[in-house]
Amino acid sequence: MWDRQTILGILSYVFYAGLAAASILVLAAPFLLGVKGRRCVTAAVRSLWLHKMRSFLSVLGIIIGTLSVIVLMAFGEGSMHEALEEIKKQGATNIIITSVKPPEEASTTRRAFVARYGLTYDDLRYYQEALGDQVVSILPLRIMPAEVRPVLAGNRMVQGRVIGTRPHYAVAFGLENALAEGRFLTEADEFPIPANVAVIGSDIAQTLFPGESPLGKSIKFSGKDRAFVVVGVLKSRHPSTSGAIIEQFNNDVYIPLEASRALLGETQFIRATGARSAEQVQLHQIIVTVREMSQVRPTAEMIREQLSRYHLKADWDIKIPLDRLEQAERTRMRARILLAAIAGISLLVGGIGIMNIMLASVTERTREIGIRRALGAKRSDISLQFLTEAIAQTTVGGIVGVILGLLMVVIAPFVAERFFATHLPAKIHVPSIFLAFFFAVAVGVLFGWYPARRAAYLDPIEALRHE
């Protein structure tokens, strides 16, 4: 229970809670300090107001710094979140076994040569028997690439992948709520008699049946007479970009596995430029879903062992989304640190600006410092005054930066979508708000400290004589 993850989680919550508390404390400080503190704050605000342009320019650095923390974190977080969701969609408890054309077969150019490779029904049966209770489902897939058989309806035609599968495909890919209309494949479509039904992606539906409901309409695959009745339409899904290949789910047609076997057979002819080749693949993919994430690796190991024992050729590949999930989590952490560092640098630059202004202010107000010292101000009073001024600047900068940053995070995706047709995922990262604000204030303390100290250690007599 007390593993590293949990402890890290708790620690980060404590950290963020601390930041939040510190931020609130800073905002409340003027009301907590006595008369002297309040006077310090009002004096600071007033002297900043006196030099509006100068204050604005020096605060601008902090505003930009804070804003960039919020915006960078939000966009970083947004795209990482989307990538993680993508992987989760593939299922963190899934093991994906894919047929791969072995390299020695790929190089052949012999005509009438049929390349036989890949996963078989024997493999499928073996998994169903050999893998124990930990397995929730085993999902076989036959995938016909889009270029093989265009999908037809009336005189319209569209290129789409034809996927033969079982009903629980919907469970494995989280499609239960992704239906625009109709239903997904059911057990009744397979047994006792294979039914000729199909579930189609949103783009296919739009192209083949513009402006009407595809439910109950029939589609065909080019070169085959058998018609399939559309029983369901899927909602539009974002293409998966997390893998090596971009999967355009919206151009998929799902039919029962048995129907696909009966309709299309196991041999596919692939027409490439100038050559024609044939492949015989029984199953293109088997997706094994286990109950717990901790069972993914041992199960994958068993499968790997079986495959390397029974397959003479290297015609298979195992992918574990969990690996990518963990890798993505690590990447997310790295990206977070990197973005925070970049944003932090801009805050730092802002801080240098503040320091510069504060040093100029100390020089300019040397005489005032002398007067205050003569009238009983201690060194600490003077340094508090200048520190307050620096913190007031960075606090104002921080607040404005946070507001502008949030505004930008809200507006930017809309603008990107509307004017640049780009999907810009943004997700407000709440801790980053506190982080940004806290660091803005901290920059004030850090870069206000030296000028404040310099002011405090001026010799009162020299300061009074200063013109």
Add this chain to the structure above:
Amino acid sequence: MAVVAQVIDLVKNYQMESVTVPALRGVTLAFERGDFIALMGPSGSGKSTLLNILGCLDRPTAGTYILAGRDVSQLSDDALSEVRGRYIGFIFQSYNLIPQYTVVENIEVPLLYQGRLNRQTRRRCIELACLVGLGDRLDHRPTQLSGGQQQRVAIARALVNDPEIILADEPTGNLDSKTSDEIMQLLCALNDAGRTIIMVTHENDIAAWARRVVRLRDGRVEADYRMDRAA
């Protein structure tokens, strides 16, 4: 009369590179409560140095300075700040008001640093502003006031902490003769009311307002005499 401030065998040397420059070479003086003293002397005579030490802005190299019954000659910086805020009122040649503060806020400053600023003391600040004749300009800034008015604010400020001694450094140096007279009349009135004033000046007719004149030369007391007030 009781002695309010006393310096005994005061020595102050300034270290310039490797050369030691003596500014005060053993000054012994006693200032009585309610007195009005004019410190005079040519430039380089050490009168500014003496004023700085009397004002607890500087520490003597040797010798003792007793203020209000307490040896303050070797206190820490913070303790000196405390003494300045509590026992000393300053009036400067160039008024030295804080430009971004109003008249009342300027008068409040010494109280602020003693942590004694409250509704009651704030009323006292307004009363003092009225006393020096600026009751109708409480919310004005220094730049909106004439030189004489600014010096009046400075005087009110010097009074606000009810100091043991008021140190005035050429208080009329930047003023015309008519305004100078008004300021000196105000200081005399304060002195008549019991305030102890030590004033540095190099003008004889300003010094003539005082009851006692101390002349310094080359870091030593050259002359120390009482006189009848001119006016």
